[in-house]
Amino acid sequence: MVRLTLWVLALAPAVAFASEHGQGAGGIPWGSWGAHAFNLVVLLAVLFLLARRPISDALRNRATGVRRSIESAQKERDLARAQLDELEEKLAEFELQVERLRKEMAEQAQHEREELLARAEREIATVQAAAARAVRDEARRARRELQEQSVTIAVALAERILAGQASDADQQVLARELLSAVGEGERTRGGADHGA
DSSP, rough: OHHHHHHHHHHHHHHHHHTOOOOOOOOEEEEEEEEHHHHHHHHHHHHHHHHHHHHHHHHHHHHHHHHHHHHHHHHHHHHHHHHHHHHHHHHHHHHHHHHHHHHHHHHHHHHHHHHHHHHHHHHHHHHHHHHHHHHHHHHHHHHHHHHHHHHHHHHHHHHHHHHOOOHHHHHHHHHHHHHHHHHHHHHHHHHHHHOO
């Protein structure tokens, strides 16, 4: 490029000389055009010489910036991929933990259900035993009461008979009451024995 500039500078006097000596064929002002062309070439050469280094540096800096941006984007992509892999591993581990917790909860619920059933069976047995004791106790009490009533009736009957005041009708009523009380006692005792 420097050589071209030197050639242009060397030809400049010839172009200036031609422009001073009139127009060429056909009335075209070749000299004026030549001078303008020469000025343009000189201007472009000077601009090129002055701007070549800053433009080159700017393009080099731009290329370096683009390269750095690409490298940074690749690093960020690799980092994002690593984070995604880590999250997928954590998700898989989380799903395993959820499944493990489900199994543990199911086993615990089954264990609690079995404990509740066993406790209920124990309580049922306790209640049944208490009820059986209550029935036996009530049957004994009822037998004692019947025996006491039978003795009371027998004593009353004996007193009437001994006193001579008992008529045949009274004796029959007392006998029926005695038999009824004894029969009631037998039924109560039979029911209590059957329940026990």
